[in-house]
Amino acid sequence: MRQNDLKRLREHRYELRALPDTLTQPGVTLHATPIAEATLDDLAITIMDLDAEVNALTERLRALRRLYELAREGGARGRDLALKAAARGLK
Structure with a gap:
């Protein structure tokens, strides 16, 4: 049932x-x-755990997107090294 x-x-x-x-x-x-x-408590615990995973993934995604933007701003294209290009903008 x-x-x-x-x-x-x-x-x-x-x-x-x-x-x-x-x-x-x-x-x-x-x-x-x-x-x-599953009880309501089971659902609540699972939801909290998934929220933490989503937050961690969102932070990682934002950081990678920002690195991509900084590398592009630093002149990187295609197969250039992203970190090297992004670091060019640091003073």
């Missing part, structure tokens, strides 16, 4: 189509909770 509920939610709510089948608990590599058995 629980899997049927998951299937129905995925079919009828567009924003729920990406629901995972299982939740992995932070710091516990061998334990996965089936989404059909």
Whole structure:
């Protein structure tokens, strides 16, 4: 019945189509909770963990984009070394 509920939610709510089948608990590599058995606490913990991952990825993406911009401003093209070109602008 629980899997049927998951299937129905995925079919009828567009924003729920990406629901995972299982939740992995932070710091516990061998334990996965089936989404059909997940409590609100399980969801909250997983959401907080994913938020932290998203924030880290966003920071890395911004840094890489900025490095790209600085390298371009430093005259880099194509296969030039990005760090070297970006560092040219440092005084």
